[in-house]
Amino acid sequence: NAGVMQNPRHLVRRRGQEARLRCSPMKGHSHVYWYRQLPEEGLKFMVYLQKENIIDESGMPKERFSAEFPKEGPSILRIQQVVRGDSAAYFCASSPPSLAGGQFFFGPGTRLTVL
Amino acid sequence: DAKTTQPTSMDCAEGRAANLPCNHSTISGNEYVYWYRQIHSQGPQYIIHGLKNNETNEMASLIITEDRKSSTLILPHATLRDTAVYYCIVGSGNTGKLIFGQGTTLQVKP
Numbered sequence: 001n002a003g004v005m006q007n008p009r010h011l012v013r014r015r016g017q018e019a020r021l022r023c024s025p026m027k028g029h030s031h032v033y034w035y036r037q038l039p040e041e042g043l044k045f046m047v048y049l050q051k052e053n054i055i056d057e058s059g060m061p062k063e064r065f066s067a068e069f070p071k072e073g074p075s076i077l078r079i080q081q082v083v084r085g086d087s088a089a090y091f092c093a094s095s096p097p098s099l100a101g102g103q104f105f106f107g108p109g110t111r112l113t114v115l
Numbered sequence: 116d117a118k119t120t121q122p123t124s125m126d127c128a129e130g131r132a133a134n135l136p137c138n139h140s141t142i143s144g145n146e147y148v149y150w151y152r153q154i155h156s157q158g159p160q161y162i163i164h165g166l167k168n169n170e171t172n173e174m175a176s177l178i179i180t181e182d183r184k185s186s187t188l189i190l191p192h193a194t195l196r197d198t199a200v201y202y203c204i205v206g207s208g209n210t211g212k213l214i215f216g217q218g219t220t221l222q223v224k225p
Contacts, residue, residue, distance in 0.1 A: 004158075033212070035215075037156075042202070042215040042216060042217055042218065043159065043213075043215040044215070045212045045213065045214065048212060056212060058212075059212075089156060091158050091159070093159075103161050103164065104149075104161065104213065105161060106151075106158035106159045106160070106161075107158050108157060108158045109156075109157070109158050
């Protein structure tokens with residue numbers, strides 16, 4: 001009964017490169033959420049996705065960031081032309097289709113370092 | 116902005132109960148109270164959640180006041196491994212948009 005899986009766990013990119021972060025939700029979960037945690041700060045909501053749909057992207061930066069959750073495969077958070085300020089821990093969470101006050105399970109995170 | 120207010124830090128002696136308070140005076144009728152913790156910058160770990168009744172599981176108990184404006188998380192027998200940042204969050208449960216505040220840093224001391 002694997003939990004939420006994220007890879008890679010650590011990612012190093014140079015300024016201007018692209019970063020791709022992957023999240024596989026728990027089995028049976030069709031809702032995925034991405035959060036970002038800057039150094040010494042709390043977690044900030046970025047985006048909420050269901051299969052093939054973006055439900056709420058109110059926390060996503062307007063430029064360079066995109067997210068998808070295809071019908072098959074993991075959810076992807078993509079950051080184009082990374083800058084040093086993108087260095088952070090990115091956490092993915094998942095939940096089952098029926099929320100009703102349900103639990104959200106977080107993955108171990110991907111730590112992105114931009115040189 | 117977070118809808119909850121928590122003390123910045125607390126200490127607890129190992130083996131004693133840790134009582135972590137949280138104020139959520141603007142909570143609405145359909146919002147749940149969730150507690151998560153984060154150890155050493157790992158992924159947040161779910162602890163417990165409730166709507167209006169007190170809840171207990173293998174990790175903790177959640178006491179919600181009758182007016183629902185505040186709650187207390189109780190770790191009955193704190194261990195050193197319970198040292199973490201504890202987040203109290205209110206949310207409708209219909210979305211995953213949990214708003215994390217700064218949380219309470221609990222230090223369990225031998």
